[in-house]
Amino acid sequence: MxxxxxxxxxxxxxxxxxxxxxxxxxxxxxxxxxxxxxxxxxxxxxxxxxxxxxxxxxxxxxxxxxxxxxxxxxxxxxxxxxxxxxxxxxxxxxxxxxxxxxxxxxxxxxxxxxxxxxxxxxxxxxxxxxxxxxxxxxPPIKEKVIDGKLVRYSALSDVELRYRKRYLDLLLNPSHRDIFIRRAKIISAIRSFLDEREFIEVETPILQPLYGGANARPFVTHHNALNIDLYLRIATELYLKRLIVGGFEKVYELGKDFRNEGMDRTHNPEFTMLELYEAYSDLEGMMELTESLLQCLAMDVLHQSIYRFKGYDIDLSKPFQRASMQELLKEYLNLELSEDDYEQALAFCKQHDIEVPPGSKTGKLIYLIYEDMVEDKIIQPTFVTDFPKEVSPLAKAKPDNPFWADRFELVVAGYELANAFSELNDPLEQRVRLEAQAALRALGDEEAAVVDEDFLEALEYGMPPMGGLGIGIDRLVMLLTENDSIKEVILFPQMKPE
RNA sequence: GGUCCAGUAACUCAGCGGUAGAGUAUCUGCCUUUUAAGCAGAGAGUCGUUGGUUCGAGUCCAACCUGGAUCACCA
Incomplete structure (x- = not known):
């Protein structure tokens, strides 16, 4: 039969x-x-x-x-x-x-x-x-226009089928085609924006002998001719900084990073990142750049600066709000913590079932509390500043209090959209920071960074002060297409084999 | 990984202990301005998989597979 x-x-x-x-x-x-x-x-x-x-x-x-x-x-x-x-x-x-x-x-x-x-x-x-x-x-699709609105009488709605056979989804659900058209416009607008500001687009290795630039577990692969293991990059940061050492002043890379971690509504094992570095700029410069970029995207792609997302009116007109992590803890949790409050921070974590990895000090605890209990409550675009240095191994410390790093994350609708800092260019200090990460690794933190001697050597040749910025493109597209699943904005999201 | 929900015809779904259903799609016939075309007829399903309970199981139970939502970790 x-x-x-x-x-x-x-x-x-x-x-x-x-x-x-x-x-x-x-x-x-x-x-x-x-x-x-x-x-x-x-x-x-x-x-x-x-x-x-x-x-x-x-x-x-x-x-x-x-x-x-x-x-x-x-x-x-x-x-x-x-x-x-x-x-x-x-x-x-x-x-x-x-x-x-x-x-x-x-x-x-x-x-x-x-x-x-x-x-x-x-x-x-x-x-x-x-x-x-x-x-x-x-699959049959019947539709009719009633009062100018398209009414569908049946549609391909099986989510699994839509992802596995995306061509059918695109063919039968024109609004899903529009998501990817908008994605292309966003990426194209980003390129124009940066090109106009005289950034050079570069390509750095995806296959790397050592991985770095973020805290994450990597994918490992093997090169036969050299008979060595290589890692798929988790970030482009360390190579882009080498380019600044090499004399470029403004560079960016728009490409895939790979992280060997769980998959869910906001995580795909391969995802698209924008990273850029600008010599002689700083955190203030990165804020201006981020605001202008988002403003530009809003006008070019959405044609408006205020739009609805998850029931909120998100206002992308600048300037964005700014608040330090300490201020936010006070505002949202009525919790006042500073660098000396280890016991208090630890008690708060325990009280709220926040898992504390081994080796965590006060800075990590403050960061965990913020991430766990504050970040998703921030709706309007907000630059969250002053991250603990402990969780920012590649960022410069603030001159007035080296417990904190000169860093911000831009949070919109509860999502972390951008991450930026004044890049650490002191080679000796950078070595100390990376070795501290290595110590965490030894304690069992698989996501802690490894020491990259070649990168440290590059820094020893001298790197100018600069600002760096990273933007998760998939999340940006989610935001600008009003989707709350990353799978909806990636053409072929990772799926278990059938 | 935990919890919850779902998997029945190509698509969207109903059926929730007693002979597998509907609309669309498909096939046949009629039809020279239709448009969710129409009319008449037909074919089409191991009811996710494997076990169990029962005289009898899409229907109840268990395990598993796949997916979704949610929680935990990360962008």
Whole structure:
């Protein structure tokens, strides 16, 4: 007994045979499109009046045949139009071809534009031809425009199927296509913004002999010719800084990082990061840059600076609020902690079931409390400043109190969107910090950083003072497309094998 | 990893102890201005998997698989 699906496919294959018998190539090498559909959708009356013949091509997404005439909906990437195919216009032979067409086929239709009796703007075909036969029926989608709103009577909504066979999702759910179009616009706008400010886009190794620049467990792979293990990068930071040592003043990289950790609504094992470094700038400069960038994205992509996300009105017009971590603990938890309050901080963690990794000192505890109990409550764009130095091994300490690092994270709608600091350029101090991380590793913290001697050597040659900024692009896209799952903004999210 | 929810026809779902259902899709017939086309008819499901309870299991129970939500860790 054949599966139902195979029976569907068998039927289509029988049609293929009929096409071959009729001497029709179901997969011809050339198409002859003269216009994109969107082009004929502009100036409809003029097209109709001119009687100009056009050839449109696309996927047949719906068929309404009735006797010796029929209608179909033809869709290309630019739009959708109805085609009208009548036997007395295309001829008996060509009409037989139309009868062998299924929804899902790619076809091209030659003809002129007109309005049907029902008033729908359509292509009146003088000839149709097949461009690519569909063998596997698409899930049926019925839709109708009521009061200007598109009503769908059924849709591909199975989340797993949507992610595993993303092409079907994109094909059948046009609004999901729009998410990725917007993603592309965001990335393109970021590039323009940085290019205009004279940043140089660079590419640094994804395969690295040592990993660094963040706290995370890496993926390990093996290079056969060198017979060494290599790590997939967890961040681009240490290589970009080497470039500043090498004389570049403004660099950025937009690319994938890889972290061997859990997956959930906000984490995919590979994700897209923007990192940039600007010599002679500082934290203030990074704030200005971040504000301007987000403002620019809001206007270029959203065309407005205030928009709804998860029921909140998010206002991306600058300047953003600023608050130190200490101030936020006071504001949200009525908790006053400073560098000497280890016991108090520890007690608070225990009281609120916050897991404390071995080797944690006061700074780590303050950071844990903030992350656990404050971060997700911050809705409007806020620069959270003054992170404990203990959790910022690559950032400069604040001159007035070296317990704190000159660092900020930008939090929007409870998400950490950007992370920036005045980059540590003192090679001896950097060594001490990395060795402290190594000590944490020895205590069992698998995410603590490793000591990168080559990086330290580069710093010894001298690196100017500078500001650095990292922005998680997937989360940014989530925010600007109003999605709260990272899988919705990644075309092919990581899934368990079937 | 913990907890909760879900998996029935190609799609969306109903059925929750007694012979597997609907709409759409598909196939056949009719139909020259339809548009969720229409009318008439037909075919189509190991009811996620494996066990168990029962005279009898999509239906109850258990385990497992897959996914989603949520909590814990991280961007």
């Amino acid at each position: 054949q599966s139902r699906e195979n029976q569907f496919i068998q039927l289509r294959k029988q049609k293929l045979e009929k096409l071959y018998t009729a001497g029709i190539d179901p997969y011809p090498i050339k198409s002859h499109r003269t216009h994109k559909i969107t082009e004929v959708l502009k100036g409809k009356e003029e097209w109709v009046a001119s009687g100009q013949e056009v050839i449109l091509a696309g996927r047949l997404v719906a068929m309404r045949r009735q006797g010796k005439l029929g209608f179909g909906d033809l869709e290309d990437a630019s739009g959708k139009i109805q085609i009208y195919v009548a036997q007395n216009l295309v001829g008996e032979e060509n009409y037989e071809l139309f009868k062998l067409c299924d929804s899902g086929d790619f076809i091209q239709a030659k003809g002129t534009l007109f309005f049907t009796q029902a008033g729908e703007y359509s292509l009146k075909a003088s000839q149709i031809s097949l461009l690519a036969k569909n063998l596997r029926p698409l």
